[in-house]
Amino acid sequence: xxxxxxxxxxxxxxxxxxxxxxxxxxxxxxxxxxxxxxxxxxxxxxxxxxxxxxxxxxxxxxxxxxxxxxxxxxxxxxxxxxxxxxxxxxxxxxxxxxxxxxxxxxxxxxxxxxxxxxxxxxxxxxxxxxxxxxxxxxxxxxxxxxxxxxxxxxxxxxxxxxxxxxxxxxxxxxxxxxxxxxxxxxxxxxxxxxxxxxxxxxxxxxxxxxxxxxxxxxxxxxxxxxxxxxxxxxxxxxxxxxxxxxxxxxxxxxxxxxxxxxxxxxxxxxxxxxxxxxxxxxxxxxxxxxxxxxxxxxxxxxxxxxxxxxxxxxxxxxxxxxxxxxxxxxxxxxxxxxxxxxxxxxxxxxxxxxxxxxxxxxxxxxxxxxxxxxxxxxxxxxxxxxxxxxxxxxxxxxxxxxxxxxxxxxxxxxxxxxxxxxxxxxxxxxxxxxxxxxxxxxxxxxxxxxxxxxxxxxxxxxxxxxxxxxxxxxxxxxxxxxxxxxxxxxxxxxxxxxxxxxxxxxxxxxxxxxxxxxxxxxxxxxxxxxxxxxxxxxxxxxxxxxxxxxxxxxxxxxxxxxxxxxxxxxxxxxxx
Ligand code: C2E
Ligand code: CA
Ligand code: CA
Numbered sequence: 001x002x003x004x005x006x007x008x009x010x011x012x013x014x015x016x017x018x019x020x021x022x023x024x025x026x027x028x029x030x031x032x033x034x035x036x037x038x039x040x041x042x043x044x045x046x047x048x049x050x051x052x053x054x055x056x057x058x059x060x061x062x063x064x065x066x067x068x069x070x071x072x073x074x075x076x077x078x079x080x081x082x083x084x085x086x087x088x089x090x091x092x093x094x095x096x097x098x099x100x101x102x103x104x105x106x107x108x109x110x111x112x113x114x115x116x117x118x119x120x121x122x123x124x125x126x127x128x129x130x131x132x133x134x135x136x137x138x139x140x141x142x143x144x145x146x147x148x149x150x151x152x153x154x155x156x157x158x159x160x161x162x163x164x165x166x167x168x169x170x171x172x173x174x175x176x177x178x179x180x181x182x183x184x185x186x187x188x189x190x191x192x193x194x195x196x197x198x199x200x201x202x203x204x205x206x207x208x209x210x211x212x213x214x215x216x217x218x219x220x221x222x223x224x225x226x227x228x229x230x231x232x233x234x235x236x237x238x239x240x241x242x243x244x245x246x247x248x249x250x251x252x253x254x255x256x257x258x259x260x261x262x263x264x265x266x267x268x269x270x271x272x273x274x275x276x277x278x279x280x281x282x283x284x285x286x287x288x289x290x291x292x293x294x295x296x297x298x299x300x301x302x303x304x305x306x307x308x309x310x311x312x313x314x315x316x317x318x319x320x321x322x323x324x325x326x327x328x329x330x331x332x333x334x335x336x337x338x339x340x341x342x343x344x345x346x347x348x349x350x351x352x353x354x355x356x357x358x359x360x361x362x363x364x365x366x367x368x369x370x371x372x373x374x375x376x377x378x379x380x381x382x383x384x385x386x387x388x389x390x391x392x393x394x395x396x397x398x399x400x401x402x403x404x405x406x407x408x409x410x411x412x413x414x415x416x417x418x419x420x421x422x423x424x425x426x427x428x429x430x431x432x433x434x435x436x437x438x439x440x441x442x443x444x445x446x447x448x449x450x451x452x453x454x455x456x457x458x459x460x461x462x463x464x465x466x467x468x469x470x471x472x473x474x475x476x477x478x479x480x481x482x483x484x485x486x487x488x489x490x491x492x493x494x495x496x497x498x499x500x501x502x503x504x505x506x507x508x509x510x511x512x513x514x515x516x517x518x519x520x521x522x523x524x525x526x527x528x529x530x531x532x533x534x535x536x537x538x539x540x541x542x543x544x545x546x547x548x549x550x551x552x553x554x555x556x557x558x559x560x561x562x563x564x565x566x567x568x569x570x571x572x573x574x575x576x
Contacts, residue, residue, distance in 0.1 A: 028083065028084075029080070029083075029084045029087065029088065032076055032079055032080050032083075032084075032088075033080065033091055035076055036073060036076035036077065036080060036091070036092070036095065037095065042069060070118065070121065073095075074121070074125045076092075077092035077095070077096060077125060077129060078092075078125075078128065078129065078132065080092045081129045081132050081133055081136070082132060082136070085133075085136060085137075085140070089129060089133045092129055093126060093129060093130075096122050096125060096126050096129070097126070099122055100119055100122055100123075103116070103118040103119050103122065104116070104119065150162065151163040151166075153227070153228040155201055155204060155205065155228070156204055156205050156208035156209075156228050157208070157212075158208050158211075158212060158226060158227055158228045158234075159225070159226075159227040159228075160227060160228060160229065161227065161229040161230070161235075163227060164225070164227035164229060164235045164237065165287060165291070167225055167237055168180060168237065168280075168287040168290060168291070169287050171237075171239070171280065172280060172285075172286060172287055172290075175281075176239065177239070177279070177280060177281065178237055178238060178239045178279075178280050179237070179238045179239075179241075179247055179277050179278070179279045179280070180235060180236075180237060180277060180278055180279075180280070180290045180291060180293075180294040181235065181236040181237070181238065181251065181254075181275055181276070181277040181294060182233070182234075182235060182275070182276045182277070182291070182294040182295045182297070182298035183233065183234040183235070183236060183254075183273050183274070183275050183298070184232060184233050184234075184273060184274050184298050184302060185207075185232035185233075185271055185272075185273045186271070186272045186273055186274060186302070186307065187271070187272075188200065188203070188231070188232035188271070189232075191203060191269065191271070195267065199264055199265065199267065199269075202264045202265070203262060203264060203269055203271060204228070204232070206262050206264060207257070207258070207262065207271070208226075208228060208234075210257045211226045211234070211236075211254060211257060212226060214226075214253060214254065214257065215236075219253065220238075220249065220250040220253045220254075221241075221246065221249070221250070222238050222239060222240050222241045222246060222247070222250045223238070223239040223240040224236060224237065224238050224239070224250065224254075225237040225239075226254075235291070235294075236251075236254060238250050238251075247277075247279075248310070251275060251277070251310055254275075255273070255275065255308050255310065258271055258272055258273055258308065259308075272307035272308045273308060274298050274299075274301040274302035274304075274308075274309055275298060275301055275308070275309065275310040275311070276293075276294050276295060276296065276297025276298030276299065276300065276301050276310075276311050276312075276313065277294050277297060277310070277311075277312055277313065278290050278293035278294040278297060278312070278313040279312075283312075283313050284313075293313040293317070294313060296313060296317045296318070297311045297312060297313040297314075297317060298311070300317055323378055323381075326364075326370060326374065326375055326378045327378055327379075327382045327384070329362070329364050329365065329370065329375070330362070330375055330378065330379050330382070330384050330388065331384065332365070333362050333363075334384065334387045334388070334391065337391065338362070338363070339360060339361070339362050339388055339391040339392065339395075340360075340361050340362075340392075340395060341358045341359060341360060341361060341392045341395055341396045342358075342359045342361055342562035342563060342564065343356035343357070343358055343359070343396065343399075343400075343562065343563050343564075343565070343568040344356060344357045344359060344555060344560060344561065344562040344563065345555070345559065345560035345563065345568070345571055346412075346414070346533060346553055346554070346555040347553065347554055347555075347559050347560070348552065348553050349546070349547050349551065349552070349553070349554070351559060352575070353409075353411060353571065353572065353575040353576075354411070354412060354533075354553050355411040355412030355413060355414060355444075355446070356396075356400070356411065356412075356413060356414065356563075356568055357414040357415075357416075357448070357555060358392050358393070358396035358413060358414065358415050358416070359372060359392075359416075359562050360372050360375075360376065360388055360389075360391075360392045360416075362375055375388075376388070380418070385418050385421070386418070386420075386421045386424070389415070389416060389417050389418065389421055390430065392415060392416075393415045393417070393434060394434055394438075396413055396415060397413060397415075397434050397435065397438040397440045397445070398437075398438045399565055399568075400413040400438075400440060400444065401438035401439040401440035402438075402439070403568075403569060403572055404439075404440070404441075404444060405439060407572055407573065407576055408576070409572050409575065409576045410444075411444065411572065412444055412445070412446045412474060413440065413444060413445055413446065414446040414447075414448050414474075414476060415445070415446070415447060415448065416448045416450075416478065417447050417448070417449065418449075418450075418453060419449055419453050419454050419457050419461045420457070422447070422449070422461060422464050422465065422468070423457070423460060423461055423464050427464070428464070428467065428468075431468075441472070442471040442472040442473045443472045443473075445473050445474065446473070446474035446475070446476050446496075446497065447468060447473060447474070447475055447476070448476045448477075448478040448499065449461075449465070449475070449476070449477060449478060450477075450478045450479050450483070451477050451478060451479050451480050451481075451482060451483030452479065452482055452483035453483075454477065454483070458489050458493065462492070462493065462494070465493070465494055466494055469494040469496070474496045474497060475494055475495050475496050475497070476495065476496065476497035476498070476499055476533070477493075477495050477497070477498050477499065478499050479499065479501040479535075480498040480499055480500055480501060480521065481500055481501045481503075481504050481517065481521060482501045482503070487524075490524075490528065491528060495530050496530060496531065497530065497531050497532070497533055497553075498521060498524075498525045498530055498531070498532045498533070499533045499534075499535050499555075500518055500521055500522075500532060500533070500534045500535060500551075501535060501536075502535045502536025502556075504517055504518050504521075505518065505534050505535065505536050505537055505542055505546075505556075506536065508542060508545055508546075509539075509541050509542060509545060515545065515549070518534065518546070518549065518551075519549040519550075522549055522550050522551055522552075523550075526550070531552040531553065532551055532552050532553070533551075533552065533553035533554065533555060534546050534551050534553070534554050534555070534556070535554075535555050535556065536555075536556050536557075537554040537555070537556030537557075537558050537559075538556055538557050538558050539558065540558070542556075542558070543558060
């Protein structure tokens with residue numbers, strides 16, 4: 001919608017520019033006309049005057065200035081024609097034509113034949129004005145054409161999206177009730193594919209002519225406006241109806257136009273559509289939401305697969321079906337305890353294993369993976385993230401606890417926990433219970449808190465996080481660099497690790513600023529006694545740069561993708 005609004009603003013500006021020529025102020029016309037006519041009144045007086053000015057012994061007759069004034073008059077005539085089109089041209093030409101007999105009579109009276117040259121100058125000026133006038137007319141015609149094109153759909157001649165949006169904006173401003181209907185033809189692409197674009201275009205033209213006729217004749221009893229707003233998309237704006245029954249009646253009339261087969265080049269074409277509508281002000285209070293809501297209702301009508309279905313917008317259409325599906329998958333996975341984890345290894349710069357980050361994994365009912373980037377945000381919004389985090393924590397802690405017992409490896413388990421979860425009263429009890437049952441020492445646990453979420457509640461969270469640190473648990477700030485945390489809070493925050501976000505590592509070798517940024521984070525961390533880990537390291541060049549700028553740890557595909565339990569065990573056995 002934003003893009004659409006920007007386009008609309010550009011179009012409005014263009015239209016303003018196009019019409020600027022015609023908007024010359026009336027006051028200018030009056031002033032120019034007075035000066036022009038005034039000059040002509042003064043002219044005979046100058047010509048007939050015997051008055052002379054003496055300058056340095058040379059005498060200048062006032063009649064010598066008549067030529068200068070005549071040139072000024074011609075300039076006024078040109079300005080009037082340039083800026084005031086028909087009116088200016090008529091005034092100028094009339095005065096100039098009247099001027100010709102005047103010059104001739106003056107010439108005859110003064111018996112000075114040289115004055116007749118004024119007639120030729122006047123004739124040349126008239127010719128110039130005619131050329132300017134017709135040139136201007138051409139430009140105006142072109143501007144009119146552009147203005148018309150800007151609000152008209154070229155193929156069908158119906159108003160376009162811009163014109164429709166203008167009307168709806170206007171109706172909202174005037175607070176007049178109306179309904180926006182989104183119409184989308186069914187199977188139009190098939191017509192294009194099987195019969196060709198020409199037939200497709202003719203279908204659109206034929207249909208548009210019929211709908212336009214219906215709108216223009218007012219046969220529906222309501223005031224209708226039909227626009228083509230996309231390939232096979234139309235908007236109908238219905239006004240002046242007394243009841244929903246009238247509205248539906250009008251909608252049926254438009255739908256019935258499609259009921260009859262269209263005959264195009266001896267082809268009988270049957271076409272149907274899906275209709276969705278939203279009413280102002282009942283369903284939406286501004287143009288953007290009305291268009292969006294009617295469109296949503298149309299999509300729902302389309303989904304039903306029923307031809308010519310008409311649906312009104314309802315609030316539940318705003319709920320994204322896919323999101324709801326994923327949300328249900330998460331709930332099912334929690335109940336079935338089927339959320340599991342992968343472990344992504346973290347290393348120091350000498351490739352010595354530091355530990356693993358536990359990453360949540362989930363499959364849908366068809367056994368396909370749902371990426372965490374998709375289900376984690378949905379779990380967060382649905383208030384299910386605590387349960388997801390706990391499930392991953394419990395299972396990963398059990399696995400790493402056992403692995404440490406078995407191998408005596410000194411490794412860390414990093415888990416992702418939301419700040420809100422940490423601040424809940426039962427979190428500490430739950431954590432202690434998990435550590436106890438899994439035989440995992442707090443020293444082997446690291447909790448990752450995302451920077452952007454942390455800064456929203458840093459003050460309240462500091463106490464809980466302080467308690468975790470006091471237990472010996474490591475605290476990492478995840479996705480560091482994306483959350484704009486301030487230095488002052490960083491100094492007071494009990495973090496033990498900064499995890500530089502992958503986006504900075506990605507850009508580090510082709511963008512000097514990103515490199516300096518990572519280097520600064522590393523220096524900053526070290527000044528505060530905090531280690532720094534770079535996430536998403538994929539290439540040797542990145543690794544080399546990170547070594548040079550003093551990074552402590554890395555996590556990335558270069559040395560290890562997220563692993564299954566068995567694969568992770570293998571890495572541990574090979575490391576110690
Ligand atoms: P994150 O915490 O920043 O985790 C790192 C993500 O980067 C993981 O994606 C990991 O697979 C990916 N990654 C690591 N190294 C590389 C690399 O070299 N190249 C590329 N292209 N990617 C790399 P994943 O597993 O898809 O997780 C995405 C995000 O989901 C995580 O980002 C985290 O914010 C969230 N998440 C995952 N598991 C959990 C969980 O148990 N609880 C919570 N609250 N969030 C989780
Ligand atoms: Ca993380
Ligand atoms: Ca991260």
